[in-house]
Amino acid sequence: MHSTHWNWERTEYVEGKGIRAIGKRNVLNNFCIGISGNQQSCNRCHIGYGYADASFNFNDSLNVDCLACHDNSATYLKAIGGAGLPDSSVNLSFVAQHVGKPQRTNCGTCHFFGGGGNNVKHGDLEMSMFDPSRDVDVHMASEGSDMQCVDCHSAQKHQMLGKMYSVSSMNRGRVECEHCHSAMPHTDDVLNDHTLKVACQTCHIPTYAKVNPTKLFWDWSTAGRLRNGEPFEEKDSAGTDVYMSIKGSFVWGKNIKPDYIWFNGTASHYLVGDTLDPSRPLQLNVLYGSYDDPDAKIYPVKIHRAKQIYDTQYRYLIQPKTVSTKPGDGGYWAEFNWDRAAEEGMKQVNLPYSGHYGFVQTEMYWPVNHMVSPKSQAVQCGECHTRENGRLANLSGFYLPGRNYNPWVEFLGVGLLVLTLAATVVHGSVRFLMNRKRKGSN
Amino acid sequence: MKKEYVYKAFERFWHWAQAALIIFLGVTGFEIHGSIRFFGFDQAVRYHNVAAISFIILIVFAIFWHLTTGEWRQYMPTWKNLRAQAEYYVFGIFRNAPHPTRKTVLSKLNPLQKLVYAGLKVLVIPVMVVSGLLYMFYRYPQHNEILSLNIGSLEVIAVLHTIGAFLLVSFFIAHLYLGTTGRTVTSNLKAMITGYEELEEDSVDNKAQPVSHEPVLTK
Ligand code: HEM
Numbered sequence: 001m002h003s004t005h006w007n008w009e010r011t012e013y014v015e016g017k018g019i020r021a022i023g024k025r026n027v028l029n030n031f032c033i034g035i036s037g038n039q040q041s042c043n044r045c046h047i048g049y050g051y052a053d054a055s056f057n058f059n060d061s062l063n064v065d066c067l068a069c070h071d072n073s074a075t076y077l078k079a080i081g082g083a084g085l086p087d088s089s090v091n092l093s094f095v096a097q098h099v100g101k102p103q104r105t106n107c108g109t110c111h112f113f114g115g116g117g118n119n120v121k122h123g124d125l126e127m128s129m130f131d132p133s134r135d136v137d138v139h140m141a142s143e144g145s146d147m148q149c150v151d152c153h154s155a156q157k158h159q160m161l162g163k164m165y166s167v168s169s170m171n172r173g174r175v176e177c178e179h180c181h182s183a184m185p186h187t188d189d190v191l192n193d194h195t196l197k198v199a200c201q202t203c204h205i206p207t208y209a210k211v212n213p214t215k216l217f218w219d220w221s222t223a224g225r226l227r228n229g230e231p232f233e234e235k236d237s238a239g240t241d242v243y244m245s246i247k248g249s250f251v252w253g254k255n256i257k258p259d260y261i262w263f264n265g266t267a268s269h270y271l272v273g274d275t276l277d278p279s280r281p282l283q284l285n286v287l288y289g290s291y292d293d294p295d296a297k298i299y300p301v302k303i304h305r306a307k308q309i310y311d312t313q314y315r316y317l318i319q320p321k322t323v324s325t326k327p328g329d330g331g332y333w334a335e336f337n338w339d340r341a342a343e344e345g346m347k348q349v350n351l352p353y354s355g356h357y358g359f360v361q362t363e364m365y366w367p368v369n370h371m372v373s374p375k376s377q378a379v380q381c382g383e384c385h386t387r388e389n390g391r392l393a394n395l396s397g398f399y400l401p402g403r404n405y406n407p408w409v410e411f412l413g414v415g416l417l418v419l420t421l422a423a424t425v426v427h428g429s430v431r432f433l434m435n436r437k438r439k440g441s442n
Numbered sequence: 443m444k445k446e447y448v449y450k451a452f453e454r455f456w457h458w459a460q461a462a463l464i465i466f467l468g469v470t471g472f473e474i475h476g477s478i479r480f481f482g483f484d485q486a487v488r489y490h491n492v493a494a495i496s497f498i499i500l501i502v503f504a505i506f507w508h509l510t511t512g513e514w515r516q517y518m519p520t521w522k523n524l525r526a527q528a529e530y531y532v533f534g535i536f537r538n539a540p541h542p543t544r545k546t547v548l549s550k551l552n553p554l555q556k557l558v559y560a561g562l563k564v565l566v567i568p569v570m571v572v573s574g575l576l577y578m579f580y581r582y583p584q585h586n587e588i589l590s591l592n593i594g595s596l597e598v599i600a601v602l603h604t605i606g607a608f609l610l611v612s613f614f615i616a617h618l619y620l621g622t623t624g625r626t627v628t629s630n631l632k633a634m635i636t637g638y639e640e641l642e643e644d645s646v647d648n649k650a651q652p653v654s655h656e657p658v659l660t661k
Contacts, residue, residue: 190487190488190491193580196581380483380484381482381483381484381487382482382483382484385474385476385483386476386483398595398596398597399595399596399597401474401596401600402474402475402483404600405475405476406601406604409601409604409605409608412608413604413605413607413608416608416609417608417615419612420612420616421615424615424616424618424619427531427619428619428622430536431535431536434536434537434538438538
């Protein structure tokens with residue numbers, strides 16, 4: 001009953017905001033934005049029965065859906081739009097006879113499909129991870145160590161290790177590679193030196209979204225186009241959605257090189273009602289860290305960008321009501337009216353809506369931790385230690401050998417070499433000519 | 443002219459090993475620096491580190507040799523003839539004027555050489571070794587939280603190391619060329635290979651120099 005999977009929030013210290021209860025219950029993202037008003041659909045992935053609105057009773061243990069995680073028959077399924085209730089097709093007594101420790105299927109059913117489709121959110125957690133090849137994930141490959149999610153994300157009293165910085169802020173309860181591997185695991189000292197400042201993931205996850213594409217950009221502002229009064233969808237040649245009337249347009253990407261940031265394990269979040277500056281991209285979660293911070297290391301992240309709805313007068317993000325459960329409830333996916341969706345959604349979060357909306361650019365930072373490659377595919381030295389287009393080209397504030405140099409030293413040094421060379425050539429030529437002349441005149 | 447044993451076996455070994463190591467350290471170092479592509483960054487680092495350790499070992503032996511033989515005195519910089527030597531390279535050399543400094547076994551360096559070599563030995567090489575070692579081991583104080591030894595940034599270390607590297611490479615170029623300005627174009631080279639060199643028997647400039655007691659071969 002104290003688990004985060006159950007409560008969808010936990011008490012965290014948020015930099016600059018103090019101690020707050022944050023989690024999926026109240027944090028906004030730049031995918032489907034937020035659950036408020038949309039519980040009927042979103043909460044299919046809650047480990048409860050019937051979390052359909054804010055009145056859900058979190059104190060009643062009979063509301064806990066044990067089977068979502070503990071079904072080992074791989075037949076358990078929650079109903080679409082059912083607020084967490086099982087699908088009517090499920091044979092519950094069969095499932096009840098096959099319970100056990102969570103398998104990849106249990107976790108993946110929710111965590112691979114967050115944001116409304118396969119690999120939408122993470123980029124490193126998706127369908128192929130149900131049974132990945134070694135090239136995709138050395139840890140979880142059945143032909144490799146065949147690890148289950150819970151082998152790393154171990155739990156005591158259902159409090160699992162590991163968390164996502166889309167909804168958490170503090171440096172605690174993390175899964176670290178060092179729980180199994182040592183802090184200096186390489187035979188090469190030079191590589192071991194790196195572990196002071198570089199997280200394992202940075203070199204060992206050269207790309208993410210290795211098998212299926214992940215969403216990189218979501219433009220809500222184009223949503224609402226209709227054909228003959230009906231919503232429609234457009235797919236690209238690979239069969240990926242690029243436009244949906246209900247959600248707007250998307251850009252997807254596959255085999256992506258991560259972005260890199262300094263990260264010390266603490267984060268801050270945009271919380272409902274915070275004011276924003278529409279002239280620049282709003283970071284919904286800020287991951288802290290810098291070279292000078294002894295707790296920070298370089299980590300790979302996926303940056304998800306979006307354009308999402310905000311109140312142009314009050315200057316805060318709008319929690320729209322997207323899901324529609326009955327006619328006239330304002331759900332955007334049925335009515336395609338942003339004003340109504342904003343009005344109804346903001347009621348759910350108890351904030352006024354001015355009646356004026358616009359779209360603001362937002363960014364979210366998702367650390368990439370899975371899809372660890374076999375060591376033969378690890379990022380090579382020269383991919384960062386290079387003057388041009390290195391993987392770390394955007395990280396500043398520190399000296400990276402091979403990338404950085406002091407322009408003055410470079411100028412004077414090269415100048416010195418050129419002068420020395422020129423001097424020897426000139427001196428040598430004059431010597432040679434004078435010598436010949438002398439010999440000739442003798 | 444008489445042929446004298448100028449460069450002892452260790453000295454010659456030291457010279458050529460040092461030359462090879464500095465060239466190799468220069469190539470691998472400037473690959474690490476991003477100026478050239480040759481071995482690939484990871485191999486360059488590996489080779490640079492191995493060569494650096496070898497270089498340090500060689501330096502230890504060289505210091506021992508210089509101290510025990512007293513040869514270190516050869517490098518004491520002097521004002522005497524410094525100007526004459528510089529003028530020789532700018533004017534005299536073109537007119538086939540005699541070398542202003544007489545080379546003898548006990549004083550085989552001219553004043554400019556003394557100055558430059560002493561500078562390398564007491565300044566450039568120590569800077570390279572110290573900055574190189576700090577570059578190599580900068581992690582350890584920080585990781586073990588010896589904060590007083592903590593190196594916040596590699597930048598200063600790397601910049602010093604790079605300055606030294608540029609100086610060494612330009613020294614190398616000048617050294618190669620000046621090596622051809624001996625009695626004949628190749629006489630210095632031959633001397634450093636065989637140890638023997640034809641030296642003038644006496645000179646007006648260097649009456650004060652003691653006469654060699656080394657075994658002497660005459661032509
Ligand atoms: C005992 C002597 C030396 C030591 C201990 C040493 C050590 C190092 C180390 C540890 C690095 C950093 C890269 C790496 O991890 O390998 C480095 C870089 C470098 N070394 Fe050396 N080195 C020495 C001598 C030299 C010499 C003689 C040269 C040139 C003639 C040289 C040129 C360079 C250059 C250009 C860099 C790249 C600097 C930068 O761009 O940051 N090094 N050295």
